[in-house]
Amino acid sequence: DIQMTQSPSSVSASVGDRVTITCRASQGISSWLAWYQQKPGKAPKLLIYAASSLQSGVPSRFSGSGSGTDFTLTISSLQPEDFATYYCQQANSFPLITFGQGTRLEIK
């Protein structure tokens, strides 16, 4: 099974900061990676797909990069509404679709 490991598990940052979250796959997954944002009590929201493609309607301060085993989600300038938990998801190892354990982004 392909495991997805996110780091850090939590991070504190201030409005305006640049933040990077990493997701590492235990095996190569090409570019089959998506990123989601989840706020408390809400469903996840798709931010990035195919590692670097921005979902329609998502602000351009969000960006994704990587391929193979190492991927990053970057928020260029944190806004108050960005404080949430972020998950990566791989879909290369079908039939098993796996999510990372999540990264909680908190206000410093």
Place this chain on the structure above:
Amino acid sequence: QITLKESGPTLVKPTQTLTLTCTFSGFSLSTSGVGVGWIRQPPGKALEWLALIYWNDDKRYSPSLKSRLTITKDTSKNQVVLTMTNMDPVDTATYYCAHIPRAPTILFDYWGQGTLVTVSS
């Protein structure tokens, strides 16, 4: 506008079978490439994919839960149903259904609000 909504019991007893219905609008499960998936999230924990079904009735299951899951669709009613047998307290979670825009890429671009299912005697 695509919307999905989960429905089903909020409380089930151990060993019972859970049946959840996802009712959707804004797309058709007869459209080539489209699918619907189920994902769950125990309180305070990460997301876990359970199952998905495609427009062509192709069905896929999480290997660890495959023996307990069944997913079906009713295209005329715009519904997808997930059943999970032999429920256990560890299955307590919020269950989400989500839209898959185009096979074979598995990503979930629209989600339901989720429904919390508690397993307790």
